Amino acid sequence: MNTVLSRANSLFAFSLSVMAALTFGCFITTAFKDRSVPVRLHVSRIMLKNVEDFTGPREKSDLGFINFDITADLENIFDWNVKQLFLYLSAEYSTKNNALNQVVLWDKIVLRGDNPKLLLKDMKTKYFFFDDGNGLKGNRNVTLTLSWNVVPNAGILPLVTGSGHVSVPFPDTYEIMKSY
Amino acid sequence: MIVSSALMIWKGLMVITGSESPIVVVLSGSMEPAFHRGDLLFLTNRVEDPIRVGEIVVFRIEGREIPIVHRVLKIHEKQNGNIKFLTKGDNNAVDDRGLYKQGQHWLEKKDVVGRARGFVPYIGIVTILMNDYPKFKYAVLFLLGLFVLVHRE
Numbered sequence: 001m002n003t004v005l006s007r008a009n010s011l012f013a014f015s016l017s018v019m020a021a022l023t024f025g026c027f028i029t030t031a032f033k034d035r036s037v038p039v040r041l042h043v044s045r046i047m048l049k050n051v052e053d054f055t056g057p058r059e060k061s062d063l064g065f066i067n068f069d070i071t072a073d074l075e076n077i078f079d080w081n082v083k084q085l086f087l088y089l090s091a092e093y094s095t096k097n098n099a100l101n102q103v104v105l106w107d108k109i110v111l112r113g114d115n116p117k118l119l120l121k122d123m124k125t126k127y128f129f130f131d132d133g134n135g136l137k138g139n140r141n142v143t144l145t146l147s148w149n150v151v152p153n154a155g156i157l158p159l160v161t162g163s164g165h166v167s168v169p170f171p172d173t174y175e176i177m178k179s180y
Numbered sequence: 181m182i183v184s185s186a187l188m189i190w191k192g193l194m195v196i197t198g199s200e201s202p203i204v205v206v207l208s209g210s211m212e213p214a215f216h217r218g219d220l221l222f223l224t225n226r227v228e229d230p231i232r233v234g235e236i237v238v239f240r241i242e243g244r245e246i247p248i249v250h251r252v253l254k255i256h257e258k259q260n261g262n263i264k265f266l267t268k269g270d271n272n273a274v275d276d277r278g279l280y281k282q283g284q285h286w287l288e289k290k291d292v293v294g295r296a297r298g299f300v301p302y303i304g305i306v307t308i309l310m311n312d313y314p315k316f317k318y319a320v321l322f323l324l325g326l327f328v329l330v331h332r333e
Contacts, residue, residue: 023300056266056277056285056286083214086214086234086251088233088234090233090234097256097258099257099259100255100256100257101256102232102233102254103253103254104253104254109213109214109270111213127275132264149214149236149251151215151299152299153301154301155298155299156297157296157297157298157299159232159235
């Protein structure tokens with residue numbers, strides 16, 4: 001019984017050290033890779049409304065609607081240590097109220113094994129684009145970029161921004177809400 | 181000797197990363213499929229690091245002990261550096277406003293415990309087992325104590 005226990009003990013310790021070494025290997029072989037790829041973004045439609053922010057503080061704020069296209073090939077990012085990519089399209093702009101605003105408009109999870117070529121056309125935003133105030137009206141420069149969070153099997157969690165962005169101006173007037 | 185060196189390593193990590201808990205275990209499934217219950221996250225909490233959308237932050241809600249690991253969805257930062265932001269779990273359908281305090285719409289820098297920079301899967305499952313099944317915790321402690329007493333060479 002003694003030898004069974006000591007054999008089980010050394011087997012357990014050995015497998016633990018092998019797994020630890022493999023995990024560290026996964027991490028160190030991919031820690032310094034450049035995870036950026038070129039991205040093509042295009043905005044097809046913008047609309048602006050001014051309504052009470054029903055998602056949060058109930059003040060009248062600017063609400064933007066954007067339709068966009070994304071073209072990107074993410075195939076080169078996936079390797080043995082990438083479990084998934086969390087893609088997010090964010091809009092960045094500055095207003096009188098706030099020097100920097102960033103709003104995530106849309107996101108998507110791409111697992112290893114899913115189709116890595118993105119060819120999305122005329123997509124609607126997933127999340128409401130509310131500003132903190134009325135800073136979208138007449139805003140000359142709202143920049144949209146596609147970024148992703150690389151989730152490894154083990155190791156660093158980098159945030160990478162795709163090269164390629166699009167800046168759009170927002171309209172100077174609000175669309176009237178039609179009520180019946 | 182082992183206890184004091186473990187303590188030194190832990191405190192050293194706290195200083196290097198600037199966070200009061202540099203390693204956390206993921207407790208819920210709200211960030212699946214990226215993180216599952218039992219995964220380990222390495223955090224840093226350097227004040228100079230700006231909070232930007234897409235980052236995974238670990239934060240505590242005022243009055244609650246349990247830290248939450250979610251992703252930043254929206255930020256509004258003023259000229260003087262004051263920032264307010266909104267978070268959402270990847271696997272949740274809605275943002276975290278339902279989790280915040282009554283009347284609280286935004287999180288601030290002071291609520292942040294750290295930012296997730298690195299990740300190792302599965303290792304933290306022991307902590308979860310010990311929390312969910314206290315009998316298991318007592319059994320492990322009992323066996324460890326027994327081992328220390330019996331193994332005297």
